[in-house]
Amino acid sequence: EEEEEATLRELRIFLREICAKLARNRTFYIFTKPVDEEEVPDYREIIKEPMDLESMMTKIDKHEYECAQDFLHDIDLICTNALEYNPDRNPEDKVIRHRACTLRDTAYAYIKAEMDTDFEEKCRGIRDNR
Numbered sequence: 001e002e003e004e005e006a007t008l009r010e011l012r013i014f015l016r017e018i019c020a021k022l023a024r025n026r027t028f029y030i031f032t033k034p035v036d037e038e039e040v041p042d043y044r045e046i047i048k049e050p051m052d053l054e055s056m057m058t059k060i061d062k063h064e065y066e067c068a069q070d071f072l073h074d075i076d077l078i079c080t081n082a083l084e085y086n087p088d089r090n091p092e093d094k095v096i097r098h099r100a101c102t103l104r105d106t107a108y109a110y111i112k113a114e115m116d117t118d119f120e121e122k123c124r125g126i127r128d129n130r
C-alpha cells in the first residue's frame, strides 16, 4: 500500500547514495562497469552471473531491490566473481582480489553505519510478503 511505497522509495534513495559513493572510489574502478567481452574474451566462460556497480544502479531504478540485504547480495556477487576470475598467486590477481574484498567490506560498513536496523526490518517485511 502507499506507506510501503514510501518506504521502498526511501530505500532506493539510500541505496543510490551508497552505490554512487562506492563508484566514486578509484580503488573500485574496475567494478564500476560490466566487464567488456572484447577486452576480456574468456570472462563469460568463467563467470556465469556478471555484476557491476553501474548495473546495480540500474537495478535500483527498476525497483529490483526491496531491502539492503538484496543489494548486498549483488555486492557479494561482484566480489566472488573477482575472486573466481583472479585465483592465482601473481601480483595482478592478488591486487584485484584485495580490491574486491575491500569493496565488499566497505559496502557492508556503509550500510551498517547509515542504515537503521528497524528500517531494514520493515523492508524485509515488505519483501517477504510480496
Ligand SMILES: CC(=O)c1nc(NC(=O)[C@H]2CNCCN2)sc1-c1cc(O)cc(O)c1
Binding pocket: 030, 031, 033, 034, 035, 036, 040, 081, 082, 085, 086, 088, 090, 092, 093, 096
Ligand atoms: C574486474 C575483473 O575481475 C578483472 N579481472 C582481471 N584479471 C586479470 O586481468 C588477470 C587474470 N589472471 C591473469 C592475470 N590477469 S582484469 C579485470 C577487469 C579490469 C578492468 O579494467 C575492466 C574490467 O571490466 C575487468
